[in-house]
Amino acid sequence: MNSIIRSTARCLRAGNTLYRSNQVNGHLSFVSVRLCSSDAIQKNLGEMVKKDKVVVFMKGTPAQPMCGFSNAVVQILRMHGVDEYTSYNVLEDQDIRQGVKTFSNWPTIPQVFFNGEFVGGCDILLQMHQNGDLVDELQKLGIRSALLDAEKESK
């Protein structure tokens, strides 16, 4: 037990996940001290959400969404001509899946970030699209919504 506490403390100081051999009941076992890796994940998420102007945590990928709500986010962005963005498939990484919920204090997926700032999930993006706010927010990112061009053409 003491060795686990010591290794945890060392881990917290180092801020890394470490693997440590332990002797438990006469058997050698490798113990992955994952207690501190959640801090590392939160730190990583802080960088991940800033990686691009638009970052989406979703189920599946933009090419193949695995959830109706995630798909709705992809489709809304596509309607505005936003096809190039960074997306993370939370189904492939449970640490990221749980970590992003802690990071943004938001309980569900999908999650949308603009310039590293949490915007909301599917419902919020849909309402922003419906009330015209999304066009404005994209403009602030330096992205011209395709809907503006579509409007122009119809006039």
Place this chain on the structure above:
Amino acid sequence: MLSGALRCVRPTIHTIALSRQLAHFRPQMEAGGNRPVETAIRTKLTQAFQPEHMEVLNESHMHAVPPGSESHFRVLVVSTQFEGQSLLQRHRMVNEALREELSTCVHALAIQAKTPQQWGSNPSLAKSPPCLGGSKHDSTVAEKLKAGRD
């Protein structure tokens, strides 16, 4: 075109097959119309927002989860408490009220949070997008469903 149609049909077939397989695991909450999670959601939202209008819909049947599940919900809350609050703030308020359910058995929560004025000018409930089967092979959803039953 045919492959597109097949792509739509295939997930449905899987869902039906899954439903048949899991039918005999129907949770006991179904008996006598007992819906504890829905009841808890209604109670908490009423307490938190004193809403002028509220709708709580169990949409679990629209998703790849066993019949009788209480895992996917859509809520509409109309309350003066949302006045002056951004969309994000409103949704966070709803999430906070349902924190316990969201951390245990509720896997998805679609939210509409309107002021009485907004509801008056557009009294419509949004529709959820069609399921793409993500919950089917999702062990965390299975855990949440179990949490709902226990």
